[in-house]
Amino acid sequence: MSQPNYESKWWGYIYDQMMENLQEIVDNNMHFYQANLQDVSGPVLECACGTGIFLLPLLAAGHDMHGFDISRSMLATLTRKAKEQGVADIEQRISVQDFQSFRYDQQFAAITIPTNTFLMLTTQAAQIKTLQNIYAHLAPGGKFLLDIRLAGLRDLVEAPIEIQGQWYTWKHPETGLPIRQRIVGRQDFNHQLTLDHCFIEYEAEAEDFPMTGRWIFKEEFQLLLRLAGFQHWASFGTPARDPLEIGLEETRSYWIVYKE
Ligand SMILES: C[S@@+](CC[C@H](N)C(=O)[O-])C[C@H]1O[C@@H](n2cnc3c(N)ncnc32)[C@H](O)[C@@H]1O
The missing domain is CATH 3.40.50.150 (Vaccinia Virus protein VP39)
Structure with missing residues (x-):
């Protein structure tokens, strides 16, 4: 998997x-x-x-x-x-x-x-x-x-060590309350991977989880x-x-x- x-x-x-x-x-x-x-x-x-x-x-x-x-x-x-x-x-x-x-x-x-x-x-x-x-x-x-x-080779070479994404605010489709979300990421050159991590805040809940991609x-x-x-x-x-x-x-x- x-x-x-x-x-x-x-x-x-x-x-x-x-x-x-x-x-x-x-x-x-x-x-x-x-x-x-x-x-x-x-x-x-x-x-x-x-x-x-x-x-x-x-x-x-x-x-x-x-x-x-x-x-x-x-x-x-x-x-x-x-x-x-x-x-x-x-x-x-x-x-x-x-x-x-x-x-x-x-x-x-x-x-x-x-x-x-x-x-x-x-x-x-x-x-x-x-x-x-x-x-x-x-x-x-x-x-x-x-x-x-x-x-893109230039994009890979010039990418910062860690990308700090901005916070976005979305709307929960059932409650209408705000969901705050941001992504922090970095490149893993050994495995050709983008190691993004997503952070979610909703009411008293906070969750974060990996979002890995391969270029x-x-x-x-x-x-x-x-x-x-x-x-x-x-x-x-x-x-x-x-x-x-x-x-x-x-x-x-x-x-x-x-x-x-
Ligand atoms: C960028 S979204 C694209 C969704 C849709 N095809 C579209 O174009 O709007 C990527 C989708 O891939 C699914 N996904 C990621 N890894 C998967 C896997 N190993 N097997 C099946 N689906 C997967 C995610 O759950 C997500 O729904």
Whole structure:
């Protein structure tokens, strides 16, 4: 199992509010997934579907969406939103599962991992097992779509030893009371990890938990794809398929990976 990231109940409460502040990224990503699922008519699996920011609109657009996530709290928010939108069969479409061990008794025409989530796999073994699992669950002729932020050498070199994030205030969705949250992080160059730690304050409660990510380079990701059995892919710098130019800074990338 990879290390815990979003399993804390607090993420399910605050994630959508955080993403509202990143609306441009969400819109870009949505454009990428919508455009590349247009010609897909079979079932689609979103790995780590979270609160359904992508799963629910794609379902409403007519795609046969399924999803899993390790966090019950994120899926609880997804379920609440789905019910508000009148989705009657949401329980049959989502489940609590892990990237490395998820199992379905069907294959999918497309599998997606939106919002940089591949970086939450914190070891090479977890990355390879996950990609092998995705390969096994893709139907022949299917495609695997994902967006990932590729590491930038300058960003890594110039990163401070410890990043002290600012405090944010979010609203508890049930009580309306403020939830205060901040992240403190540092890089672990030995293991290619970002060791973030999240602090939460709510009424008399205080909680903190790790949120570990692993940075990745373009060539490294391609090697992982090969190890999992993939042979063909295309990568882009924007959802509109502009070329992927790697510079010194972190680069957003969009991937279409094909299974023969
Ligand atoms: C950045 S959020 C993305 C959620 C959703 N896909 C979206 O784009 O809004 C990352 C999600 O990955 C889930 N996650 C992290 N590690 C996981 C694992 N090992 N297996 C399954 N889900 C995982 C978290 O619970 C969280 O919901």
